[in-house]
Amino acid sequence: MANILALAAKELRAYFVSPIAYVLLVFFALLFGWFYVASVNVMVQLSMGQFGMGPQVVNINEFMIRPLFGNTAVILLFLLPMLTMRSFAEEKRSGTMELLLTSPLTDLQIILGKFFGALALYCLMLALTLLHVGLLFWYGEPEWGPVASGYLGLLLMGGAFISVGLAISSTTKNQIVAGVATFAVLLLFWIINWIGDASGTTSQAVLAYLSILEHFDDFSKGVIDTKHVTYYLSFIVVGLFLTAKSMDQERWNG
């Protein structure tokens, strides 16, 4: 445990001495802020009855927070590959992997250290959005339940993205390759259900089930379904397992 913590702290530190942490935080805040302002505008227009329905009380959760979470999920799809692309690739390129692998650390400790290091920075990114959401609570009266479940969903989904990124980063020495491949794989998991259909044939239902954003929807509605929690958790476990396999493979192949 102490080792995992030491590694996670090192990872987090590395993010902040390189520009990666700042680039991610700034652009995430900018993009999130943009979507926030856009949805506030829609809200205002709706509540002032500009769509010909007359002034009305608009459900802030339904019309503001839920789309905002949905948009955030998409931003993360683009940004999180940048969070994980260097994790293993850079250590392998610079030779520091040799230090980690010859220190009294298990592969699992190294992987979890990197996972939690990346997750910690991701939590910081999410923490930035609390400011905006806090303003909604200040001026409006949203239900806190769906907000909390939305954050839980974002956390789980981000964890899944990170585990994919780690698995891919562990297969290459090149950060760019890792980043691009991670983005491509995540995108594939997003659009995979475009051919799938939950009520169609078995194979279509499987494809629909695999879609990474599909499972997020319920969270943003305020529903915490064990089915979705299980999906994300197993996604993370599979990602980390593949990372471990790839490290092992690397070791045997030299």
Add this chain to the structure above:
Amino acid sequence: MRVRARNGVRAVRGGERIVVEVQHVTKRYGSFTAVDDLSFEVEAGEILGFLGPNGAGKTTTMRILTGYLPATEGHARIAGFDVFDDPIEAKRRTGYLPETPPLYPEMTVAEYLHFVARINGIAAGDRTARVGAAMERTSVTDMAGRYCGTLSKGYRQRVGLAQALLHEPDVLILDEPTAGLDPRQIIETRRLITELAGDHTVILSTHILPEVSQTCQRVVIINRGRVVAVDSPDALTARLQGSQSLYLQVDGGGDDPVAALRGIAGVAGVAAADRRDGVSGFEIEIAPGHDVRREVARAVVTNGWGLLELRARQMSLEDIFLQLTTEEDGGEPDGAVPVGPPEEADAPDGGEADGADRIEAEERTDG
């Protein structure tokens, strides 16, 4: 043909503890064999030199010992712990300096060493003292606040060394610790390594020969993944004294001196080494057990040549190394510096084996 060193079973020799055991280790990458049936042992406090040309399998062997790579076959133990079955315990007792010091460019030297201390399980309260001691020992204290990425090659190497000995390991494995250093740093590093022996067992690899004779008590020469010889540097030199040679330089000598010299009993071969301005140099190969210096001097006088130089050529470690590592190619005839016929490398060298490190040369025909 190859020469293989065999160490008998000697778990405990003269009360000394065997700290590193390598038994029949083989490493293959696909069809390529990087390390082939390698076996050797290292005692506590010893400095073992790992010598071989580039690509001989030195780094691979070290990586197997440090648990970075698994061996395809065979076993390696550090302080009794198998590096494959018990990697954590083995790694706790090993300090490793890879060929490129594994530094994080974005960390300062002190931060880096603290991190290494932390992942090696050194208690928080002891870290500052340990890091300080390691920096002191490798003289990098002045650089404590510098970022690793901005250090010169010499300092990187030293910080790498500080990292390796930080947790006071039983065994220090250093992959070419002096590569890329300037002469003064090389001397300092060698002195440091010599100091470290005693408390630690040191295995260092190098392709620089003087390094071995200056720092190591025992040498393992490997070539193409195989052990070619295991012995002390002195014994290795002594072992090959059988193929001693003389260097003779004369001026004049209108008649062909080579033919005249060849006629002397005990001369195994003569080759012209250099010739300019009427001065000719010759390498005279002496058959084992003969001393032909007087006969050669007499021949010079009777033939009326002017004697400029006559000296015995001792085989340096360099010659031995070249001989041992190039032999396998079938000893390409190279007119300039003949180093004895290949067979002489493993000619019975009775009396030279010093009991402790018995060399058994066995001849093999390859291909």
